[in-house]
Amino acid sequence: MSSNQSIPMLMLNDIHKFYDRLEVLKGISLDVTKGELVTFVGPSGCGKTTLLRVIGGFTPFDSGEVILDGQRIDHLPPNLRDTRICFQNYALFPHMTVAENISYGLKIKKWKKNKIQERVEELLRLVKLEGLGGRMIDKLSGGQQQRVAVARALSLEPKVLLLDEPLSNLDANLRLTMRGEIRKLQERLKITTIFVTHDQFEAMSISDRIVVMKEGVIQQIGSPIEIYERPENEFIASFVGYVNFLDGVVERVDLRPDMATVSTPVGEINFVPERNFNVGDKVKLVIRPETINMSRSEPANGDNILQGEVEIGMYVGSLAKYTVQVKGERMIIDQTNPRETGIFKENEKIYLTIPKNIHVLRKN
Amino acid sequence: MAKAEILSIPQRNLWEKIKTFINAELIHILAAILFLLLAIFLLYPILAVLIKSIKSPDGLTLSYYAKFFVKGYYFQSLLNTLMLGFINTVVCLTVGFCMAYLTTRGPLSLRKPLKFIAMMPLIAPPYLFAISLIILFGRNGILTMALGLKWSIYGFSGVVIAQTLAFIPLAYLMIENTLMSLNPNLEESAYDLGASETRIIRTITIPLLAPGILKAGLLVFVMTIAEFGNAAILGGRTPFLAPDTYQMIIGEADFEMGSVLSVILIIPCIIIFFLHSYLLTGKKFTTIGGKPVASEPRKMTPLVKIPFLIISCLAGLVILISFGVVFISSFTRLLGVKNEIVFSHILNFDSNRAIYNSIQVSLIAAFIGAIIGTLLAYVIVRGKFFGRTFIEMVSLSGFALPGTVIGIGYLLAFNTPPIKLTGGIMILALNCVFRFLAVGVEAGISKLHQINIEIEEASADLGANFMTTFYKIVLPIMFPAFIAGFIYTFMTAIVSLSAVVFLVSPGFELAAVKIFDAAAYGEIGIASATTMKLVVIVIFCMVILNYITKKTGFDVSQKKRSVTV
Numbered sequence: 001m002s003s004n005q006s007i008p009m010l011m012l013n014d015i016h017k018f019y020d021r022l023e024v025l026k027g028i029s030l031d032v033t034k035g036e037l038v039t040f041v042g043p044s045g046c047g048k049t050t051l052l053r054v055i056g057g058f059t060p061f062d063s064g065e066v067i068l069d070g071q072r073i074d075h076l077p078p079n080l081r082d083t084r085i086c087f088q089n090y091a092l093f094p095h096m097t098v099a100e101n102i103s104y105g106l107k108i109k110k111w112k113k114n115k116i117q118e119r120v121e122e123l124l125r126l127v128k129l130e131g132l133g134g135r136m137i138d139k140l141s142g143g144q145q146q147r148v149a150v151a152r153a154l155s156l157e158p159k160v161l162l163l164d165e166p167l168s169n170l171d172a173n174l175r176l177t178m179r180g181e182i183r184k185l186q187e188r189l190k191i192t193t194i195f196v197t198h199d200q201f202e203a204m205s206i207s208d209r210i211v212v213m214k215e216g217v218i219q220q221i222g223s224p225i226e227i228y229e230r231p232e233n234e235f236i237a238s239f240v241g242y243v244n245f246l247d248g249v250v251e252r253v254d255l256r257p258d259m260a261t262v263s264t265p266v267g268e269i270n271f272v273p274e275r276n277f278n279v280g281d282k283v284k285l286v287i288r289p290e291t292i293n294m295s296r297s298e299p300a301n302g303d304n305i306l307q308g309e310v311e312i313g314m315y316v317g318s319l320a321k322y323t324v325q326v327k328g329e330r331m332i333i334d335q336t337n338p339r340e341t342g343i344f345k346e347n348e349k350i351y352l353t354i355p356k357n358i359h360v361l362r363k364n
Numbered sequence: 365m366a367k368a369e370i371l372s373i374p375q376r377n378l379w380e381k382i383k384t385f386i387n388a389e390l391i392h393i394l395a396a397i398l399f400l401l402l403a404i405f406l407l408y409p410i411l412a413v414l415i416k417s418i419k420s421p422d423g424l425t426l427s428y429y430a431k432f433f434v435k436g437y438y439f440q441s442l443l444n445t446l447m448l449g450f451i452n453t454v455v456c457l458t459v460g461f462c463m464a465y466l467t468t469r470g471p472l473s474l475r476k477p478l479k480f481i482a483m484m485p486l487i488a489p490p491y492l493f494a495i496s497l498i499i500l501f502g503r504n505g506i507l508t509m510a511l512g513l514k515w516s517i518y519g520f521s522g523v524v525i526a527q528t529l530a531f532i533p534l535a536y537l538m539i540e541n542t543l544m545s546l547n548p549n550l551e552e553s554a555y556d557l558g559a560s561e562t563r564i565i566r567t568i569t570i571p572l573l574a575p576g577i578l579k580a581g582l583l584v585f586v587m588t589i590a591e592f593g594n595a596a597i598l599g600g601r602t603p604f605l606a607p608d609t610y611q612m613i614i615g616e617a618d619f620e621m622g623s624v625l626s627v628i629l630i631i632p633c634i635i636i637f638f639l640h641s642y643l644l645t646g647k648k649f650t651t652i653g654g655k656p657v658a659s660e661p662r663k664m665t666p667l668v669k670i671p672f673l674i675i676s677c678l679a680g681l682v683i684l685i686s687f688g689v690v691f692i693s694s695f696t697r698l699l700g701v702k703n704e705i706v707f708s709h710i711l712n713f714d715s716n717r718a719i720y721n722s723i724q725v726s727l728i729a730a731f732i733g734a735i736i737g738t739l740l741a742y743v744i745v746r747g748k749f750f751g752r753t754f755i756e757m758v759s760l761s762g763f764a765l766p767g768t769v770i771g772i773g774y775l776l777a778f779n780t781p782p783i784k785l786t787g788g789i790m791i792l793a794l795n796c797v798f799r800f801l802a803v804g805v806e807a808g809i810s811k812l813h814q815i816n817i818e819i820e821e822a823s824a825d826l827g828a829n830f831m832t833t834f835y836k837i838v839l840p841i842m843f844p845a846f847i848a849g850f851i852y853t854f855m856t857a858i859v860s861l862s863a864v865v866f867l868v869s870p871g872f873e874l875a876a877v878k879i880f881d882a883a884a885y886g887e888i889g890i891a892s893a894t895t896m897k898l899v900v901i902v903i904f905c906m907v908i909l910n911y912i913t914k915k916t917g918f919d920v921s922q923k924k925r926s927v928t929v
């Protein structure tokens with residue numbers, strides 16, 4: 001078993017899966033390196049759970065390869081794969097104690113009794129459930145059940161850990177804590193992990209890389225920052241957080257300084273191009289609400305400055321949200337420190353400053 | 365003029381008062397009337413049996429019971445019955461589990477046909493299998509002659525086989541239900557942790573299903589020991605409690621011993637009735653919420669698949685053959701002996717008259733049963749008085765009580781004034797009403813649970829009184845349940861044998877009794893033809909029910925399941 005750094009721990013090659021005539025996975029390819037935490041995220045029905053079940057061996061697929069640590073495993077049933085899954089509903093055996101649940105796989109592998117006991121203790125310590133080995137499952141809280149499920153999946157030291165929406169049954173606060181703990185545990189054990197979720201922010205906060213899926217197709221693979229700041233299409237841009245889109249046409253491209261100008265319904269906007277644009281390209285500007293600045297007086301420096309009128313203002317404490325009309329276009333703006341910038345009233349005339357490092361999508 | 369006015373006011377007030385009182389207390393008045401009916405037609409007959417078994421001319425006595433335990437024959441009958449119940453339960457559960465496992469976990473192509481076959485016995489009266497076994501293995505049976513068998517189908521093994529076939533659907537349905545409600549992720553988790561399929565079944569599936577399987581087992585046990593037809597037709601010289609009771613009453617007119625046998629038969633039924641309801645409320649493994657995941661067909665290991673397939677196919681084949689031979693036998697002079705096609709069995713006058721009589725009785729029973737069932741359901745769900753659960757228990761108990769016992773009870777209770785019914789058609793109908801009340805009541809209860817009480821309160825708030833609300837709101841909403849109750853009572857009544865066999869009068873024969881008599885006298889053709897007619901009627905009823913389910917969205921079959929369950 002070579003764990004060569006250059007060979008990915010898990011490789012998916014062109015996986016297709018049909019349910020009757022409906023294609024739910026349309027050629028999924030993906031490499032996951034050792035020790036990485038990769039999140040599958042997307043709206044329901046995008047195929048993320050199906051893909052996870054394909055990796056685990058629960059769902060037969062129609063074509064493609066699953067390669068684990070350099071070996072094809074797609075012909076193997078789940079019990080012969082070195083992957084372990086943790087289901088959304090935990091699927092803890094309700095007729096067994098915590099310890100019996102955790103040791104279920106160890107007994108099948110015919111571990112010695114004292115070894116099993118040691119391992120169970122170790123795992124209980126790992127997930128902070130010391131002393132609860134004798135408890136029945138229904139005497140545990142939701143968060144504790146979650147930990148048992150993780151401990152059980154880790155018991156056999158799998159090469160890849162599969163987590164199917166593990167936090168979706170927990171209340172909001174607990175979800176935040178568990179999110180951090182899972183990440184810490186994963187980093188400590190350096191265990192390759194696939195994490196399925198429908199919650200974009202969960203994906204953003206926990207992952208090394210995010211795989212955004214829609215209708216059985218991978219839309220983009222990238223780090224949280226890449227996904228948020230440089231989305232490759234409109235779907236990804238609007239899937240994670242809110243976005244102001246502005247359609248436009250490239251008017252001018254300068255090389256020194258590197259700058260391009262786009263004419264949009266709200267006026268000309270300058271931006272620093274991330275790649276080559278030509279004059280006449282139809283583009284879509286992706287402007288995040290929190291990057292726009294609002295002021296009552298005209299700002300001194302000559303960035304992209306627009307004039308607008310506040311339509312709706314909502315004060316939500318940590319930020320103030322505004323809907324602003326700019327030449328018939330409606331833009332959403334978040335002022336992240338409202339005490340500093342002041343509160344704007346409805347119908348107030350204001351100035352908007354849009355930074356030059358805007359992400360720009362090319363339209364086909 | 366003025367005087368009249370003054371007089372009329374208190375008078376109107378009194379009338380108003382009565383009306384208000386009736387309106388406010390209507391549900392209690394209704395409950396009282398219904399309870400009275402239950403007491404007369406369900407509790408009193410059982411009590412009559414009990415009293416008969418301990419009453420001698422000079423007071424109370426236990427001498428009849430002493431006779432039961434002293435005389436080897438009676439005691440043997442009890443042992444046989446319990447043994448029959450035990451073997452049957454084990455076999456039915458095994459077959460039911462194999463079939464249910466395949467139809468819920470097995471290959472998709474297999475699921476529907478297998479399920480269809482497993483449910484087939486539902487459309488037939490249980491004693492169809494006794495008749496088919498006689499055709500195949502009787503003295504002149506096809507296989508007896510063809511293979512020169514020395515083995516006689518009359519006796520313990522014959523009864524076991526017939527009963528098993530008859531109660532496979534019950535076991536199958538209940539186990540299938542629990543298998544489907546088991547979160548598939550549990551088995552998948554075990555699979556994921558390295559367990560083989562046999563190990564998953566042993567350590568996860570069966571332990572988790574244990575309460576459900578136990579429940580199914582208890583029910584099969586009760587139904588088996590109480591079943592009359594198969595044991596009476598195929599029992600031969602082997603004594604069983606239910607047919608012995610019949611022999612005591614009808615053959616020897618020994619009402620005291622007949623009552624003793626009945627009471628003995630009731631005891632396990634009552635024990636199990638309580639065990640069963642205890643289990644219903646008791647141990648249930650909770651699973652954590654989350655999206656329900658459909659059980660994907662999985663690759664079954666041959667180690668599981670092959671034996672399960674063999675058992676299921678064998679059972680399925682025997683069921684199909686049984687239906688087949690009874691069908692052919694209806695059109696054959698004497699199947700296996702004189703194989704010529706005849707229509708005399710189908711056209712037989714006595715058989716058709718018996719069918720006609722059965723339809724008549726069952727229609728009356730269905731109508732009364734549906735009304736009482738609907739009203740009982742309403743009183744049970746909406747009433748807030750003491751003893752509500754007792755009424756519910758009593759109204760459901762008819763199902764758990766052996767038919768023979770209720771039959772004798774009616775015979776004892778209603779052959780003398782004040783309520784003399786014996787010899788008439790009403791005793792047959794009423795007997796069916798109260799025996800099968802559970803179906804209509806359960807359907808009504810589940811329908812009512814779907815209706816928010818606020819709908820009724822809204823009606824009251826808009827000024828309607830109890831009668832108006834009931835008539836305009838409750839009845840229309842409960843109508844599907846009423847129809848379901850009607851058809852189910854009709855279906856069960858028309859095939860039921862064990863109680864009415866005591867109550868039919870000469871000259872007014874029912875189809876089930878006709879089949880029983882014909883089978884006993886070796887008129888297999890007539891027995892087969894009459895059975896097939898009942899099968900057709902039951903199929904017809906099921907089609908209507910299916911239609912109603914689709915039309916109203918009220919899943920009647922589900923309700924029926926929860927009743928038989």
